[in-house]
Amino acid sequence: MTDFAANPALDRPRVNYGKLALRIGLYLMLAFFVLAYLMPLFVMVTTSLKSLDEIRTGDLMALPREVTFDAWRTAWSSACTGVQCEGVRPYFWNSVQLAIPAVAISTLLGAMNGYVLAQWRFKGSNMLFALMLFGCFIPFQVVLLPMARTLGILGIAGTIPGLIFVHVIYGLGFTTLFFRNYYVTIPAELTKAAKVDGAGFFRIFWSIFLPLSLPIIVVAVIWQFTQIWNDFLFGVSFSQAGTQPVTVALNNIVNSTTGVKEYNVDMAAAIIAALPTLLVYVVAGKYFIRGLTAGSVKG
Amino acid sequence: MTKWLSDHMPKMVLAPSFIAILVFVYGFIGWTAWVSLTKSRLLPKYDIEGIIQYKRLFASPRWDTAMDNLFLFGALFIVIAMLLGLGLAILLDQNIRTEGFIRTVYLYPMALSMIVTGTAWKWILNPGLGIEATVQGWGFENFKFDWLINPDMAIYTVLIAAVWQSSGFVMALFLAGLRSVDTEIIRAAQVDGIPTWRVYTAIIIPSMAPIFLSAFIVLAHLAIKSFDLVIALTGGGPGYATDLPATYMYTMAFSRGDIGQAASSAMVMMMVVFAIVVPYLYSELRAKDD
Numbered sequence: 001m002t003d004f005a006a007n008p009a010l011d012r013p014r015v016n017y018g019k020l021a022l023r024i025g026l027y028l029m030l031a032f033f034v035l036a037y038l039m040p041l042f043v044m045v046t047t048s049l050k051s052l053d054e055i056r057t058g059d060l061m062a063l064p065r066e067v068t069f070d071a072w073r074t075a076w077s078s079a080c081t082g083v084q085c086e087g088v089r090p091y092f093w094n095s096v097q098l099a100i101p102a103v104a105i106s107t108l109l110g111a112m113n114g115y116v117l118a119q120w121r122f123k124g125s126n127m128l129f130a131l132m133l134f135g136c137f138i139p140f141q142v143v144l145l146p147m148a149r150t151l152g153i154l155g156i157a158g159t160i161p162g163l164i165f166v167h168v169i170y171g172l173g174f175t176t177l178f179f180r181n182y183y184v185t186i187p188a189e190l191t192k193a194a195k196v197d198g199a200g201f202f203r204i205f206w207s208i209f210l211p212l213s214l215p216i217i218v219v220a221v222i223w224q225f226t227q228i229w230n231d232f233l234f235g236v237s238f239s240q241a242g243t244q245p246v247t248v249a250l251n252n253i254v255n256s257t258t259g260v261k262e263y264n265v266d267m268a269a270a271i272i273a274a275l276p277t278l279l280v281y282v283v284a285g286k287y288f289i290r291g292l293t294a295g296s297v298k299g
Numbered sequence: 300m301t302k303w304l305s306d307h308m309p310k311m312v313l314a315p316s317f318i319a320i321l322v323f324v325y326g327f328i329g330w331t332a333w334v335s336l337t338k339s340r341l342l343p344k345y346d347i348e349g350i351i352q353y354k355r356l357f358a359s360p361r362w363d364t365a366m367d368n369l370f371l372f373g374a375l376f377i378v379i380a381m382l383l384g385l386g387l388a389i390l391l392d393q394n395i396r397t398e399g400f401i402r403t404v405y406l407y408p409m410a411l412s413m414i415v416t417g418t419a420w421k422w423i424l425n426p427g428l429g430i431e432a433t434v435q436g437w438g439f440e441n442f443k444f445d446w447l448i449n450p451d452m453a454i455y456t457v458l459i460a461a462v463w464q465s466s467g468f469v470m471a472l473f474l475a476g477l478r479s480v481d482t483e484i485i486r487a488a489q490v491d492g493i494p495t496w497r498v499y500t501a502i503i504i505p506s507m508a509p510i511f512l513s514a515f516i517v518l519a520h521l522a523i524k525s526f527d528l529v530i531a532l533t534g535g536g537p538g539y540a541t542d543l544p545a546t547y548m549y550t551m552a553f554s555r556g557d558i559g560q561a562a563s564s565a566m567v568m569m570m571v572v573f574a575i576v577v578p579y580l581y582s583e584l585r586a587k588d589d
Contacts, residue, residue, distance in 0.1 A: 120309035230412035281410035
C-alpha cells in the first residue's frame with residue numbers, strides 16, 4: 001500500500017526500513033488520534049471518581065489517588081437542578097418514559113408509510129415523499145413558537161405525552177425515509193403475487209414485509225432512540241419542572257450557579273446521561289453507523 | 300364499500316402522517332413567517348406590518364455577532380471536520396490491524412448528546428482547573444489557555460468540541476467511500492508504479508465527489524442547528540460572544556419575550572438551510588427518477 005517501495009534508486013533492505021518507518025509513523029499517528037478522541041471520556045470518568053479536594057489540588061489527566069463513588073451517588077439521587085435536589089434519577093426516568101413510546105410509534109408509522117410509498121405507489125406519491133423529506137431539514141427553531149401554542153391548545157404543554165407527540169411528528173420524515181428506501185429494494189412482484197392470492201394491504205404488510213424488516217427496524221430504532229434521548233431543544237422548550245428529560249436536567253445541574261461547583265458530580269451526571277446511547281453504540285455499532293449514514297446521506 | 304376501502308387503504312394509511320407534516324411543518328412555517336411580519340412582542344399579533352422585525356434584526360449588534368459566529372464557526376467546522384475525517388479515513392485505509400477498534404474510538408462521540416459533549420469540554424477547557432492548570436502544573440508557569448472565558452476566542456472552543464464530536468462521522472463516511480472505489484483501477488495504477496499519494500489525489504479522492512457533497516450538507520446542517528453545544532459549553536457567553544442564530548432565536552422566544560424577533564430570526568435560519576439543502580435534495584430526487 002505504501003509508496004516508496006517503487007523507488008528503484010534504493011536498494012532492497014533500505015526500502016524495507018523506509019517501509020517499516022512509514023508503518024510505525026502510521027500507527028503512531030493513529031494512536032495519537034485514538035488518545036485525543038478518548039481523552040474527554042477518560043477525563044470525565046476519572047474526574048467523576050475523584051473527591052473535590054483532589055480535583056482542586058490535582059491534575060486533570062491524573063488517575064484518582066483514591067477512588068470514590070460519592071459523586072455518582074450525588075449525581076444520581078441528590079444533585080440540584082435549580083431548586084430541586086433529587087439528582088438526575090427522576091429525569092433519567094422521564095427520558096425513558098419519553099423515548100420508548102416515541103421511538104415505537106414513529107418507527108411503526110414510518111414502516112407503514114414507507115410500505116405505502118415503496119409498494120403501493122399512486123399518482124403524486126413521489127411528491128408526497130419529497131414533501132415529507134424536506135420536513136427533515138427544517139431548523140426546528142422555525143416551529144418552536146407555533147408548537148408551544150399548539151401544545152397549550154391541546155392541553156399537553158409541559159407534559160411527557162406532549163414531548164412524545166413532538167418527537168413522533170418530527171421523527172416521521174426520517175423513519176419514513178429509512179423504510180421507504182428499504183422496501184423499494186423488495187421486488188414489486190412479491191406484492192402482486194400476494195394480491196393475486198387474495199391477501200389484502202395489511203395482510204401483506206404483517207405477513208410478508210414486517211418479517212423481512214428486522215435490519216431496517218434496528219436502524220430506525222437506533223436512529224430515533226439516539227435522536228430523542230440526546231434531544232435538548234424540544235426538551236428545554238416544551239417541558240417544565242418535573243417533566244424535563246435528562247439532557248435538560250444535566251444542563252441545569254452543570255449551569256446552576258448556587259453553591260460550590262462540584263465538577264465530579266457534573267461529570268458523573270454527564271456519564272449517566274450518556275450511558276444509554278453509548279451502550280447502544282457499543283452493542284449495535286454496525287447498525288448505529290448504518291443509521292447515521294443512511295439518515296444523513298439521503299435525508 | 301369494502302372494495303372502495305381496500306382500494307384506498309394505502310392513501311388512508313399515509314394520510315395521518317402526511318397531514319401531520321403538512322400542518323406541523325408547512326403550516327407552522329407559514330405561521331412563523333406570518334408572525335415575523337407583525338409587531339408581536341410578548342404575545343403574537345396577526346396584523347401584518349411589513350418587514351419591521353427583519354429591519355430590527357439586521358440592526359441588532361447581537362444578531363450581527365450571531366451571524367458572524369455562524370459563518371466563522373460554520374466554515375471552519377466544515378473545513379476542519381472534512382480534512383480531519385478524510386485524513387483519518389486514509390490512514391485507516393492502509394490495512395490497519397486494529398481497524399475495528401480504532402474506528403469505534405473515532406466515532407463514539409457521535410453517540411453522545413451535545414449537552415454531554417459541552418459539559419465535558421467545559422470542564423476540560425476550564426482555565427482554573429482544566430488544561431491550563433494541568434500544563435502549568437507540568438512546570439510551564441506562563442502557559443495560558445483561557446479561550447473559554449475570552450470573548451474573542453470563546454467561539455473557537457465551540458469549534459473544538461464540535462469537531463471532536465463530528466469528525467469521526469465524516470471519517471466513517473469517507474472510509475465507506477474509499478472502500479467503494481473500484482479496486483481494479485487502483486491495482487492497475489499500482490502496477491504502473493504510480494505512487495500511493497498520487498493514486499489518492501488523482502484517482503480515489505476525485506471519484507468521491509458525491510461523498511464530499513453529502514458530508515458538506517450534513518456538516519452545514521449541523522452547524523446551523525448547533526444550539527445545545529453552545530448552551531452547555533458557553534451559554535452563549537462571555538456576554539453574547541458565542542451566540543449563534545439558534546441561541547439568539549431561543550433567547551428572544553423564551554427569555555426576552557420578543558416573539559417577533561424570534562420568528563424573524565427563525566425565518567432567516569430557515570432560508571440559510573434551504574439555500575444549502577434544496578438544490579441538493581432537488582438533484583438527489585431527480586437523479587432517482589431517471
